[in-house]
Amino acid sequence: MRANPSSRIEASINESRRIGGYFDIPLVDGTDWRAFDELTESVPTINEYVNRTRAAIAQSQNVAINTIEHRVAASSFQLATIAKLISPVFGCVVLSGTLPDFGSGNLAWRPGPKHSLDVGLVSYIGLTEIPDEDLPEKLHANLLDGALRPLSEAIHRTTGLSSKVLSGNIASSFNGAVSVLSAQLPNVTDRAFGLMREIVNHGCLQTTCRFVSAGDIRPRFVRNNCCLFYQLPRAGLCGDCVLAERTPRGS
Numbered sequence: 001m002r003a004n005p006s007s008r009i010e011a012s013i014n015e016s017r018r019i020g021g022y023f024d025i026p027l028v029d030g031t032d033w034r035a036f037d038e039l040t041e042s043v044p045t046i047n048e049y050v051n052r053t054r055a056a057i058a059q060s061q062n063v064a065i066n067t068i069e070h071r072v073a074a075s076s077f078q079l080a081t082i083a084k085l086i087s088p089v090f091g092c093v094v095l096s097g098t099l100p101d102f103g104s105g106n107l108a109w110r111p112g113p114k115h116s117l118d119v120g121l122v123s124y125i126g127l128t129e130i131p132d133e134d135l136p137e138k139l140h141a142n143l144l145d146g147a148l149r150p151l152s153e154a155i156h157r158t159t160g161l162s163s164k165v166l167s168g169n170i171a172s173s174f175n176g177a178v179s180v181l182s183a184q185l186p187n188v189t190d191r192a193f194g195l196m197r198e199i200v201n202h203g204c205l206q207t208t209c210r211f212v213s214a215g216d217i218r219p220r221f222v223r224n225n226c227c228l229f230y231q232l233p234r235a236g237l238c239g240d241c242v243l244a245e246r247t248p249r250g251s
Helices: 004-019 036-040 043-061 070-096 134-159 163-184 186-199 242-246
Strands: 107-111 117-121 127-128 209-214 215-225
Touching: 004 043, 004 070, 004 127, 036 043, 036 107, 036 134, 043 070, 043 134, 070 117, 070 134, 070 186, 070 215, 134 163, 134 186, 163 186, 163 209, 163 215, 215 242
Parallel strands: none
Antiparallel strands: 107 117, 209 215
16 A cells, blocks of 8 residues: 555545546646535535525425525535545445545535535645555544544534534435445456445444345445435435434335
């Protein structure tokens, strides 16, 4: 395991980029990017984007904004933002066995369209040739401790959204990344699922979820808490929701 030349990290991100969507992350260029720490240390900025998300949800459902609970908007904002961090890292880990540096010092953000924001990398640096058994610890030390946890703590301070919900959203996002990778590249499904299971069973995520036997297929990921989306008008339950487990089958 060693610090990786930028060309190797760039190649791994390019491979992740082929998956599309959130599995891509740009390299910072221009002057409109801001240090990621500025986001996580700014209550007004977090509150602004939660309020923008709340307004966007209300508009999409054609309801008054006061019918959208503030904590639901906070959960939605967090999920949308962390997907842009988790997906490219997980893509690199699964496809290349590399770990780009996604600590806050190598991340930047800028205002995105409407209620979202963009994230980018300052430089192509990171680790390579990491044994699979070391990946969960290394990923937690870099991505979770360096970016995801500070963002979650900022959202908790700003909105009061439960830390359990915030941590559950992180675990659920890793599971979502597995679903996308499996759909695009079925041959990596077993590796992606195995690494995800090790990641969410490690450190601060190990109480966020469980795996339920599903007969002859791989165990099913189930959260131990709820993202709160069920509180939206006309909303149902997410596929990994703990509340779905409490609902009698066929009801």
